[in-house]
Structures are given as C-alpha cells and as structure tokens.
Amino acid sequence: MTQGLSIMAKSSSGIRRGILSRKYTILSNLVITNNSQSFDWFIRPPVRAVYKIHIFNYTNVEDYETGKAKKLKVEDTGPYIYRETLTRVNQVFHPNGSVSFQEKRSFQWEGGSPDDEIIVVPNVPLLAALSIMKDRSYFIRRGFSIFLSAHGIKAFVSVPARGFLWGYEDNIFTLSQSTFSQAIVPLQEKIPFDKFGVLAHKNGISGDTITINTGADDMSKFGMIQLINGKNKSKQFWNDDKCDRIHGTQGFMFPPGTFDHPNATIDVYSLDMCRTLSLRSHGSGTSFGIPSLTFKPPTDIFTLSPSSENYCYCPESSSGSEVTRQCPPAGLVNSSACSFNLPFLASFPHFYTGDKILREKIDGLNPQAELHESSVELHPRLGVLIGGHSRMQMNIQAQEAPSIPHLHPIEDGQILPLIWLDVGIDNIPESMLTIFKHAYFTAAAAEMSIQYGSIVGIFLPLCTLFYIIRKQRIERRAALKRNASEMSQIKLLDAIKIANI
Structure with missing residues (x-):
C-alpha cells in the first residue's frame, strides 16, 4: 500500500514539474535580449x-x-x-x-x-x-x-x-x-x-x-x-x-x-x-x-x-x-x-x-x-x-x-x-496571432497529454495495488477454507475411531 501511494505522489509531482517546465519554456521566449524576435517586437511593435x-x-x-x-x-x-x-x-x-x-x-x-x-x-x-x-x-x-x-x-x-x-x-x-x-x-x-x-x-x-x-x-x-x-x-x-x-x-x-x-x-x-x-x-x-x-x-x-x-x-x-x-x-x-x-x-x-x-x-x-x-x-x-x-x-x-x-x-x-x-x-498581425494561439492551444494540449499520461501512470499502480490486495484476500479465504476442511476431516476420523472402539 505504501509503495502504491509513493508511486502516486511521484506521478503527481511529475505532473506539476511537467506543466511548470512547459509554462516557463514558453515564457522564456518573451525575454527581451538583443537580436531576438522578442527584441524586434519590443523595439517596433507590430x-x-x-x-x-x-x-x-x-x-x-x-x-x-x-x-x-x-x-x-x-x-x-x-x-x-x-x-x-x-x-x-x-x-x-x-x-x-x-x-x-x-x-x-x-x-x-x-x-x-x-x-x-x-x-x-x-x-x-x-x-x-x-x-x-x-x-x-x-x-x-x-x-x-x-x-x-x-x-x-x-x-x-x-x-x-x-x-x-x-x-x-x-x-x-x-x-x-x-x-x-x-x-x-x-x-x-x-x-x-x-x-x-x-x-x-x-x-x-x-x-x-x-x-x-x-x-x-x-x-x-x-x-x-x-x-x-x-x-x-x-x-x-x-x-x-x-x-x-x-x-x-x-x-x-x-x-x-x-x-x-x-x-x-x-x-x-x-x-x-x-x-x-x-x-x-x-x-x-x-x-x-x-x-x-x-x-x-x-x-x-x-x-x-x-x-x-x-x-x-x-x-x-x-x-x-x-x-x-x-x-x-x-x-x-x-x-x-x-x-x-x-x-x-x-x-x-x-x-x-x-x-x-x-x-x-x-x-x-x-x-x-x-x-x-x-x-x-x-x-x-x-x-x-x-x-x-x-x-x-x-x-x-x-x-x-x-x-x-x-x-x-x-x-x-x-x-x-x-x-x-x-x-x-x-x-x-497573422504571424503574431499564430504564435499567441500556439502558446495557448498547443500548450494546453501538451499539458492535457502530460496530465492524462500521468493519470494513466497513477491509474496503473492503483490497479496493481488493488489487484494485489484482492489476491491476498482471496488467498487468505482459500487458506481458511482448507484449514476448516482439514479440521472437519480430522474430527470425522476421530469419531469413527471412537465408534469402532
């Protein structure tokens, strides 16, 4: 159980890191540096x-x-x-x-x-x-x-x-x-x-x-x-x-x-x-x-x-x-x-x-x-x-x-x-509008894929965890049934022995 929760926490942290990384990668393109496109737009706004x-x-x-x-x-x-x-x-x-x-x-x-x-x-x-x-x-x-x-x-x-x-x-x-x-x-x-x-x-x-x-x-x-x-x-x-x-x-x-x-x-x-x-x-x-x-x-x-x-x-x-x-x-x-x-x-x-x-x-x-x-x-x-x-x-x-x-x-x-x-x-201008739309819609799609990919990453460990727990419960029940059956057989043999005596 602890191992499954640890996997979930790591996956959730991965979502945040992935989204923040993507966000700051996009924002870094706005930094005004000499000879960059952002500098050209800053000096002569289109x-x-x-x-x-x-x-x-x-x-x-x-x-x-x-x-x-x-x-x-x-x-x-x-x-x-x-x-x-x-x-x-x-x-x-x-x-x-x-x-x-x-x-x-x-x-x-x-x-x-x-x-x-x-x-x-x-x-x-x-x-x-x-x-x-x-x-x-x-x-x-x-x-x-x-x-x-x-x-x-x-x-x-x-x-x-x-x-x-x-x-x-x-x-x-x-x-x-x-x-x-x-x-x-x-x-x-x-x-x-x-x-x-x-x-x-x-x-x-x-x-x-x-x-x-x-x-x-x-x-x-x-x-x-x-x-x-x-x-x-x-x-x-x-x-x-x-x-x-x-x-x-x-x-x-x-x-x-x-x-x-x-x-x-x-x-x-x-x-x-x-x-x-x-x-x-x-x-x-x-x-x-x-x-x-x-x-x-x-x-x-x-x-x-x-x-x-x-x-x-x-x-x-x-x-x-x-x-x-x-x-x-x-x-x-x-x-x-x-x-x-x-x-x-x-x-x-x-x-x-x-x-x-x-x-x-x-x-x-x-x-x-x-x-x-x-x-x-x-x-x-x-x-x-x-x-x-x-x-x-x-x-x-x-x-x-x-x-x-x-x-x-x-x-x-x-x-x-x-x-x-x-x-x-x-x-x-269309060239700038394309970049603005890309920065929103493409980034949104990327974030969704990161989120959904991480959700799958969370879902699979959860399924594995639930399967292990269920399997353990079934095995315990089977063991209890076997133990109960063995006890019943022992009691039956003891009863036969007593009757023969």
Whole structure:
C-alpha cells in the first residue's frame, strides 16, 4: 500500500514539474535580449494601437455668455480615429537584466469624423494662465488683462479638431514660450512643442527615459518598470513615499504569477497621471479567438478622501503655515503635476463613476458602463495584452484670477470636459496571432497529454495495488477454507475411531 501511494505522489509531482517546465519554456521566449524576435517586437511593435478620440463640442456658448442659458451644453463629437506608430529608440541594455529606452510616437488619421471640422472648445492656454495669475500681484494681473483685451482673447475658441488635438496657433501659448514675456504671459514650465494641442506632447520622442526589467535574470520581474529618468521615484509630485514610488508595468506585458489566479491584481504605472493604477481580475473573456483573462480598474479608483488608502494622490495645499491635501470631487484625479502644471484632471469618460455634481453642471453627458469603462484582456499563459479598451477623459479646471474678467460667466472651480480617448487593439498581425494561439492551444494540449499520461501512470499502480490486495484476500479465504476442511476431516476420523472402539 505504501509503495502504491509513493508511486502516486511521484506521478503527481511529475505532473506539476511537467506543466511548470512547459509554462516557463514558453515564457522564456518573451525575454527581451538583443537580436531576438522578442527584441524586434519590443523595439517596433507590430501591433499598432488605434486611438478613437472624442471631443466635447460646446454648442451653446453664445447663449451661455449672454445669460440665456444657465448651463453649458456639450456634444460628444467623433470619434476621430488615429493609428499609432510606436518605436523605442536609444535603447541601452544593462548588466542587471534591464533595458533603457525612449518612446517615439506618431499618429495618422484613419477615419471616423473628419478631423478638419470646426469645434468650439475651452481656451485651454487661457485657463492655464489664469490658474497661475491668481497668485500674482495686482499689477501683473492688470497687465495680463490688458493683453487679453488687446488680442480679443475669450474663454472659448473655434478651432479645427486636428488643431485642438495636435497643435494650433495661439497667442497666449506662443508668448508664454518667450523668455521676454514670461512675466506677463506665464506658464510654469517650458513646454517642449511649438504649437498648443491637448495631445501634442504625445507626438515625437518622449523626454522620459524608461528602464524596465527584461526578464533575463528574473522572470518574476519581467516587464516591471525599474526607473524613470534614472530614478525609482517620481519628482516628488505627491510629496509622499508611497505615492511617489514608481511601481508597475507599462500595461502591455506582466510578469508570470501576477495574473493567472482568480483574485489577481495587476499594476500599471501611468506616466500621464504619475501614479500606479491597480486592475483587478474580472473573470475571463475572448480576444481574437483566444481565451483571455479580463482585468478592470475598481470603480472607485479615482475617489480620494482622507479615509482612502490613496489619499496621498490629493495634491498638497498651503494655507499660511499649515499644509493640507486638497482632493478633487469623486471620480477625478489631479494630473497637473505631471502635465506641465496645467490644471488638468483625469476621469473616466462622461464622468462615469464620478460625483453626480460633475454632470449636473453641464448638459449632454451620458455615462454608460459598456461605453466608458476600461478593461484589459491578457493572454492567460503569456501575460501579454491581446485586447481591451483603455478609456480616459481629459478635463480642465477653471480658476478665477482677481481683476481678470475674461473667465466670466464660467464659475470658479468649474470642471470642463475636453476630450476622451478609447485606446484599443483592433488588429494583430497573422504571424503574431499564430504564435499567441500556439502558446495557448498547443500548450494546453501538451499539458492535457502530460496530465492524462500521468493519470494513466497513477491509474496503473492503483490497479496493481488493488489487484494485489484482492489476491491476498482471496488467498487468505482459500487458506481458511482448507484449514476448516482439514479440521472437519480430522474430527470425522476421530469419531469413527471412537465408534469402532
């Protein structure tokens, strides 16, 4: 019996070793090494993300400015569909199994709404300048007000959709980049593009150098960001060790063991928000005919309060000698610290899951889970992104500056939606798709054969064990019968002898 159980234990251990060996053999092909196929895919990703960009067109500005309308009204226009081309340049491999690089992006319009159509949107450079001017002296504010009046600058502008996204001529922005006019038309940081556009910073080579783990030395850290610009903490955006810590991947690949169990949580570090976003397992799905693992952000991920574990993502605010944190309304995260100090806030589209007050102040918003929530679909064996939708909205906060009336009638503190993006994958090249399918279906078949082969290996010893036990029982019964028969014969002979006597 003991021998049979020992055989069973060895067979079960063999199953685990066989499956794990197969799994890590597959994953080892993802390791980023120089001159490997994985390196080519990493440097020039064959999967090109599609950006479906929606712009909020303000349709009643004239009535609002004259007092005929009490609330602004927006129309969700688009989508304006762009295809991203991404390459990773200036790559440097390090002895500790990491690689550093910069990202270079370009975008090509592919369809949807024509991006030369005219839309009416908030004057973002003006709102950005006002957010800084409120803390300047009266004389500087007065000079800025004269400048605005002389150039006829208003709170809303009419521009082509393409210009609003990628860059258009703007007097405030142009002058703010001049050293001579910084005192009159200030922005807190020198912005590295020639024309203002809400997505202009995404075009071209990023100023950030990212260092990630290649998996060469430790697959448990595969894809994890180690450093940004040589540091493992952000530039003290939040003035808190926990929230300033850089932790997570870029969102397209994850280390093994972090994604393949029912209660898994995966971490993505967002450069646009300067924070880690944790996504939770939401069962399974299918993407491009491959079973996938579904992950979604919690609905309260942008709900911050003193009792929240993410309270440190609320920016600090000084009042005299006292320093406190100022949290935005539920559903918003302040991203100004990593957006050139422009007063931007991020949210889900249409303020989905946000405080209802955000929607009550503007007509035309209609949040829907199926249209506005984010999700990620991962390959269940490789942990690479094979589907899903990243949906985020960019907003700006209007901040009043004394003696500058150009914000009127927009209320001080009003949150104005600008655009929202639906970034996803609508196509995977056949060569890569074949590999993904092979990694799932062929590996699954191999594991099944290992399991079934081992089951046979367990079943045969069990049968042998049961046969031996049964045979021993039969032999014991036969022996008992023989003994009983022999005793009966002896008793019979004794009885005959007694009778003869």
